Structure formats: structure tokens, C-alpha cells
Amino acid sequence: MRIVNAGAATRNISIVRFLLVPLFLLILAGCAPKSYVVLLQSPDGTTGQVVVSGSGGTQTLATAGQRAPLDGSTPASPMKTEDIMAEFAQAIAARPKIPTQFLLYFTGGVTLTKESAALIPAIIAEAASRPAADLSVIGHTDTLKSDEYNDQLALQRAKKVAESLSAKGLKALTMTIEWHGKRNLLVQTPDNTFEPKNRRVEVSVR
Amino acid sequence: MRGLILMVALLLAPCVGAAGEEPIGYVKTITGDASVTTDDKKVVAAVGTPLYQGSLMETGKKGSMGVTFKDGTVMSFGADTVFKVDEFLYAPTQGKLKFASKLAKGSLNYVSGVIEKLKPDAVVVATPKGNIGVRGTQFLVVVEE
Numbered sequence: 001m002r003i004v005n006a007g008a009a010t011r012n013i014s015i016v017r018f019l020l021v022p023l024f025l026l027i028l029a030g031c032a033p034k035s036y037v038v039l040l041q042s043p044d045g046t047t048g049q050v051v052v053s054g055s056g057g058t059q060t061l062a063t064a065g066q067r068a069p070l071d072g073s074t075p076a077s078p079m080k081t082e083d084i085m086a087e088f089a090q091a092i093a094a095r096p097k098i099p100t101q102f103l104l105y106f107t108g109g110v111t112l113t114k115e116s117a118a119l120i121p122a123i124i125a126e127a128a129s130r131p132a133a134d135l136s137v138i139g140h141t142d143t144l145k146s147d148e149y150n151d152q153l154a155l156q157r158a159k160k161v162a163e164s165l166s167a168k169g170l171k172a173l174t175m176t177i178e179w180h181g182k183r184n185l186l187v188q189t190p191d192n193t194f195e196p197k198n199r200r201v202e203v204s205v206r
Numbered sequence: 207m208r209g210l211i212l213m214v215a216l217l218l219a220p221c222v223g224a225a226g227e228e229p230i231g232y233v234k235t236i237t238g239d240a241s242v243t244t245d246d247k248k249v250v251a252a253v254g255t256p257l258y259q260g261s262l263m264e265t266g267k268k269g270s271m272g273v274t275f276k277d278g279t280v281m282s283f284g285a286d287t288v289f290k291v292d293e294f295l296y297a298p299t300q301g302k303l304k305f306a307s308k309l310a311k312g313s314l315n316y317v318s319g320v321i322e323k324l325k326p327d328a329v330v331v332a333t334p335k336g337n338i339g340v341r342g343t344q345f346l347v348v349v350e351e
Contacts, residue, residue: 034350035335039343043317048343054336061345070335070349088346090284091315094270096234098317099278131234132254136276173232173254183299206232206274 033069043098099206106199110160124170126205133172134206137162139179142198143191154179161201229256230294231275239266263289279319287312308332313348
């Protein structure tokens with residue numbers, strides 16, 4: 001008698017589960033977040049992280065193609081590539097070309113090395129490929145001599161590169177000249193150290 | 207000395223926005239209706255429109271807009287989007303690094319720049335539902351009202 005009852009109960013639970021599971025999934029689908037973030041691979045091939053925090057908690061996304069609601073209420077879950085492309089087609093299509101950097105080196109003073117001088121036309125071509133190109137030209141030095149001396153030298157180097165770009169026909173919306181002197185070393189050295197890799201101008205083309 | 211920046215206008219001088227402030231970025235792509243509002247002055251966005259700290263970017267029902275910032279951050283907005291730059295500090299030699307912004311509604315494609323590489327907690331995109339902390343990557347976000 002008991003055994004039969006137990007069997008009947010099991011059958012009842014199975015029927016309930018059979019009905020409830022699809023219902024539960026339907027409710028879940030109805031609750032798919034309308035405000036959410038999707039992590040993607042960066043244009044440079046790496047993937048970093050985003051952390052969302054809201055009234056529902058905090059979630060970390062570390063895998064490309066995952067999404068999570070902005071209120072942080074549920075963990076990250078995969079989103080199909082075609083769904084991502086459909087939802088974000090306009091924003092993705094509007095993405096400007098990713099900015100690029102050039103490093104130019106000096107034999108000493110304000111004279112560019114032969115290899116770096118040859119990059120001037122490449123920078124001009126890069127700017128021409130972009131709408132309303134804007135450039136930053138930032139001068140740097142190694143740590144020989146004083147701050148004041150190196151600020152002046154870094155400025156002169158940046159000016160020299162900007163002048164070369166203009167003279168060779170750069171077309172751009174704006175170009176800003178900045179100098180970091182010996183405060184922004186590419187290769188870390190003690191003070192008063194000769195280091196050719198720090199004698200440079202960085203040109204960013206956006 | 208180190209805070210000084212020389213502006214060299216090659217083709218046309220950028221429109222003056224907030225007095226004395228340098229642009230922090232420029233509009234690079236546009237489709238349909240899009241605008242930029244700085245200091246309560248709203249202009250129809252065009253390729254080359256400058257952006258400043260406090261600028262509000264908006265796109266219309268069929269609009270989209272792509273912008274780049276001075277630190278190399280790239281953003282693009284889909285239709286019906288409202289996005290504001292609250293704070294943008296990019297002075298690496300002085301350690302001043304911050305990028306705080308707000309996506310009120312719409313969609314955004316974000317590609318990281320240099321600020322968060324130098325200072326990992328310096329970049330936050332706020333939304334009405336929650337905040338997004340960014341650690342050197344690309345992401346998409348949509349906010350529905």
C-alpha cells in the first residue's frame with residue numbers, strides 16, 4: 001500500500017516538473033536583461049575585464065562574448081555572436097579607426113635617426129587615412145642633465161618633428177605639441193644616464 | 207612648463223568651447239542626427255566637432271556617432287543614445303588620470319585607451335542600473351529606459 005502511494009506521489013511530482021520547467025524557462029526568457037554589458041576582445045587581440053555593480057550585486061566579466069545585466073543581479077553568461085551583432089550593429093558600424101602610435105628616435109640633440117626620419121611619410125599617410133585626424137607630438141629625453149635642460153630639449157624635439165610633418169604635407173585637423181622632459185622614460189634608468197631609447201618623440205595619430 | 211600645451215591649428219582652428227580648456231577628443235564618424243552640447247550650447251555634430259570635459263553627446267532615432275579621446279579611448283554610439291563625459295583628466299607626468307562618464311540611455315561600443323593602463327581604477331562608465339569598471343578591454347553596453 002505504501003509503495004503504491006509512493007509511486008503515485010512520484011508520478012505527480014514528475015507531471016508537475018514536466019509542466020513547471022518550461023514555464024520557468026518562459027519566465028526567465030521574459031526576464032532577459034534589457035540593460036546589459038557584453039565583453040569583447042580588444043582590437044589588439046587581448047581581452048581585459050569589466051566589473052558591473054548595481055543594486056543586485058557585483059559581477060566580473062573576463063571572457064569575450066559573455067554578458068551580464070547592469071544591475072549585477074546574475075552572473076555572466078554567453079551571448080551568441082549573431083545576437084551581439086544584431087543588437088549592436090549601429091554602434092559597431094560607427095566605431096572609428098583605432099588610434100596608432102609612432103616612436104621616433106634621435107642621434108642626439110634634435111637630429112632624427114635615419115630610420116626614424118623615414119617614418120615621417122608613414123605618419124602623414126596614416127593621418128590622411130582618417131577623418132579629421134588629430135595628432136599629439138610628445139617630446140622625451142634621457143636623464144642626462146637637469147629637468148630644465150631636458151624640458152627645453154624635449155620641446156625642441158617635438159617641434160622639430162611637428163615641423164617636419166607640416167613641411168612634408170601633413171593634412172590634419174589639429175596637432176598638439178607636448179613635452180615630458182625626463183619624467184616619462186621608456187626605459188627606466190637612474191638619473192644622469194645616457195639611454196638612446198629614451199631620446200624620442202611619440203606621435204599619436206587619432 | 208610641463209602643463210603647457212601648444213596648439214597648432216593646421217587647417218582650421220577648433221571651435222572654442224569651454225573657455226581656456228583644450229578639447230579632450232573629436233567626433234570622427236556620423237550617420238543621421240547627432241549633437242554635442244558643451245556649456246549649454248548644442249551644436250549639430252559633424253566630423254571634427256571637438257569634445258570637452260562636460261560635453262553631452264546625443265544621437266537621434268536613426269543616428270550614430272563615433273568619437274576618439276586624447277588618451278586613445280574610442281567610443282561609438284548607436285541610435286537614441288545619451289552619453290556624458292563628467293570628468294576627463296589625462297596628464298600622465300603629473301599622475302592626473304581619470305575618465306568618468308555616464309550612459310543615460312542607448313548603446314555604446316567602448317575600446318580602452320591609455321588612462322586605465324596607467325591607473326586601473328580610473329575609468330568608470332555609470333548607467334542608471336549600475337556602474338561599469340573597465341580594465342583594458344573592449345565592451346558593448348545597452349541601456350533601455
